Amino acid sequence: xxxxxxxxxxxxxxxxxxxxxxxxxxxxxxxxxxxxxxxxxxxxxxxxxxxxxxxxxxxxxxxxxxxxxxxxxxxxxxxxxxxxxxxxxxxxxxxxxxxxxxxxxxxxxxxxxxxxxxxxxxxxxxxxxxxxxxxxxxxxxxxxxxxxxxxxxxxxxxxxxxxxxxxxxxxxxxxxxxxxxxxxxxxxxxxxxxxxxxxxxxxxxxxxxxxxxxxxxxxxxxxxxxxxxxxxxxxxxxxxxxxxxxxxxxxxxxxxxxxxxxxxxxxxxxxxxx
Amino acid sequence: xxxxxxxxxxxxxxxxxxxxxxxxxxxxxxxxxxxxxxxxxxxxxxxxxxxxxxxxxxxxxxxxxxxxxxxxxxxxxxxxxxxxxxxxxxxxxxxxxxxxxxxxxxxxxxxxxxxxxxxxxxxxxxxxxxxxxxxxxxxxxxxxxxxxxxxxxxxxxxxxxxxxxxxxxxxxxxxxxxxxxxxxxxxxxxxxxxxxxxxxxxxxxxxxxxxxxxxxxxxxxxxxxxxxxxxxxxxxxxxxxxxxxxxxxxxxxxxxxxxxxxxxxxxxxxxxxx
Numbered sequence: 001x002x003x004x005x006x007x008x009x010x011x012x013x014x015x016x017x018x019x020x021x022x023x024x025x026x027x028x029x030x031x032x033x034x035x036x037x038x039x040x041x042x043x044x045x046x047x048x049x050x051x052x053x054x055x056x057x058x059x060x061x062x063x064x065x066x067x068x069x070x071x072x073x074x075x076x077x078x079x080x081x082x083x084x085x086x087x088x089x090x091x092x093x094x095x096x097x098x099x100x101x102x103x104x105x106x107x108x109x110x111x112x113x114x115x116x117x118x119x120x121x122x123x124x125x126x127x128x129x130x131x132x133x134x135x136x137x138x139x140x141x142x143x144x145x146x147x148x149x150x151x152x153x154x155x156x157x158x159x160x161x162x163x164x165x166x167x168x169x170x171x172x173x174x175x176x177x178x179x180x181x182x183x184x185x186x187x188x189x190x191x192x193x194x195x196x197x198x199x200x201x202x203x204x205x206x207x208x209x210x211x212x213x214x215x216x217x218x219x220x221x222x223x224x225x226x227x228x229x230x231x232x233x234x235x236x237x238x239x240x241x242x243x244x245x246x247x248x249x250x251x252x253x254x255x256x257x258x259x260x261x262x263x264x265x266x267x268x269x270x271x272x273x274x
Numbered sequence: 275x276x277x278x279x280x281x282x283x284x285x286x287x288x289x290x291x292x293x294x295x296x297x298x299x300x301x302x303x304x305x306x307x308x309x310x311x312x313x314x315x316x317x318x319x320x321x322x323x324x325x326x327x328x329x330x331x332x333x334x335x336x337x338x339x340x341x342x343x344x345x346x347x348x349x350x351x352x353x354x355x356x357x358x359x360x361x362x363x364x365x366x367x368x369x370x371x372x373x374x375x376x377x378x379x380x381x382x383x384x385x386x387x388x389x390x391x392x393x394x395x396x397x398x399x400x401x402x403x404x405x406x407x408x409x410x411x412x413x414x415x416x417x418x419x420x421x422x423x424x425x426x427x428x429x430x431x432x433x434x435x436x437x438x439x440x441x442x443x444x445x446x447x448x449x450x451x452x453x454x455x456x457x458x459x460x461x462x463x464x465x466x467x468x469x470x471x472x473x474x475x476x477x478x479x480x481x482x483x484x485x486x487x488x489x490x491x492x493x494x495x496x497x498x499x500x501x502x503x504x505x506x507x508x509x510x511x512x513x514x515x516x517x518x519x520x521x522x523x524x525x526x527x528x529x530x531x532x533x534x535x536x537x538x539x540x541x542x543x544x545x546x547x548x
Contacts, residue, residue: 006286006288008283009282009283009284009285009286010283010285010286010287011283011284011285011286011287011289011292012280012283012284012285013284013285013358013373013375014280014375015285015292016423017292018285018289018291018292018358018417019299019356019358019417019419020295020417020418020419020420020422020423021294021295021417021418021419021420022419022420022423023420025293051424052420052423052424053424053427082293084287084292084293087423099287101287101288121407121409122403122406122407122410123410124398124399124400124403124407124410124412125398125399126398126442129396129398129442132396133395133396133398134424134428135395135421135424135425135427135428136397136398136421136424137420137421137424138398142420143292143293143294143295143418143420144294144295144417144418144419144420144421145293145294145295145296145418146294146295146296146297146326146411146416146417146418147409147410147411147418148294149290149294149296149326149361150325150326150327150408150409150410150411151409153327153409154408154409168400168403
């Protein structure tokens with residue numbers, strides 16, 4: 001483990017991460033300098049490693065690196081920490097490249113309050129595409145995110161802030177960097193991971209919030225066409241937390257500001273809980 | 275333009291190329307130190323740039339960089355040169371990162387003679403998925419190639435050397451790093467680029483070879499099921515050139531060693547033609 005100058009280059013252009021997006025990552029939110037719970041995140045990092053045939057994670061080493069980065073950083077309210085692991089360097093000895101980068105998180109305070117507009121975009125896969133085709137890496141959090149970035153640019157061209165991907169068979173899936181939650185009455189649903197999406201760690205914490213409020217929280221197939229008359233739609237992720245979708249494909253959706261604020265308090269508290 | 279030490283890191287871990295595979299590339303084969311024709315390659319690089327909303331290519335600058343890299347390198351029979359362009363650094367001023375890397379090409383002499391075994395793997399998309407969904411970046415040569423690498427590992431697990439991707443509607447498409455050519459009698463076909471595959475620059479040169487030999491060379495949908503009784507199947511790419519597929523999904527395919535050798539001579543001559 002080595003601390004490097006963030007202003008100097010750190011990676012070789014022959015790193016498989018740079019030449020083929022052949023690696024995995026996680027984003028961790030560190031609030032008030034407190035070590036966040038890491039088990040679910042390490043579980044997902046390990047699932048991603050398995051999907052890409054990368055070596056399993058040395059949790060103690062990553063935890064130590066995270067602690068050191070928190071210590072070394074100026075105290076800020078919120079740090080966004082990226083953990084990345086690539087297949088190493090072309091022609092190298094197979095040693096993976098790993099880095100951890102801690103930076104002050106963007107301030108999402110306003111967007112957590114106001115919400116975002118989103119568009120639905122076809123992700124091109126059927127919801128059962130992952131079955132029997134592990135090489136599609138659906139459900140792995142890998143570095144090959146060019147299509148996610150392209151989808152966000154398409155949203156921007158359409159005057160929207162974010163994207164909800166849909167499957168070719170009409171299911172709503174997830175955002176490019178977030179999980180989807182949909183409320184209808186006292187039921188909150190999220191698409192299950194077997195539809196080829198990322199297992200959401202923040203989504204899982206959010207389920208705890210809704211259960212504590214008496215909602216039924218569960219995984220279920222969500223038809224994209226049914227989003228239009230949902231009682232609330234959120235996109236949740238570790239650093240931005242929960243944002244309500246106030247407009248979908250140009251049509252307004254109901255927003256419950258109080259419930260969203262309480263959900264965000266819950267998520268922030270969960271991140272501080274260790 | 276700056277020449278850098280290949281043993282030192284060149285890229286920031288905050289480069290969008292490294293964190294999101296958000297960039298494009300081309301591979302160029304330089305034979306006997308002779309500048310190869312670049313128009314078709316620059317055309318494709320530019321098409322990729324447009325697909326990813328990256329700035330258009332300064333052809334004179336890239337050509338100059340390529341010339342300098344050839345001059346600077348020890349004289350070798352074959353150089354494999356990578357040109358890459360990323361969206362630049364997160365939080366930067368939007369200036370893209372560009373690099374050119376010249377290395378001795380792997381020696382593919384034997385494999386050009388013996389051919390490869392391949393397996394067909396579902397790419398998860400229908401052949402018309404690209405229509406109306408430009409954010410899927412089908413047909414762009416971008417850095418988000420993790421699924422291509424995963425497919426090659428899957429092939430290896432099945433005891434094969436390479437992959438022919440298929441669409442969900444049963445068409446044969448391309449290899450992870452190559453175009454597909456199929457001969458049946460005096461007709462040689464390649465899947466057309468509107469099926470969501472890369473426009474092959476080597477495939478285009480290969481068409482010239484087959485036409486010079488009296489074959490009809492054309493684009494056409496190729497059913498994956500029809501590969502089994504083709505008269506020849508090749509995977510073609512700029513550095514490895516043409517390799518015959520001698521075994522597909524465990525079943526033997528006919529190989530014409532003489533025709534393959536002549537095709538490879540033609541491709542090598544075309545690369546030296548300027």
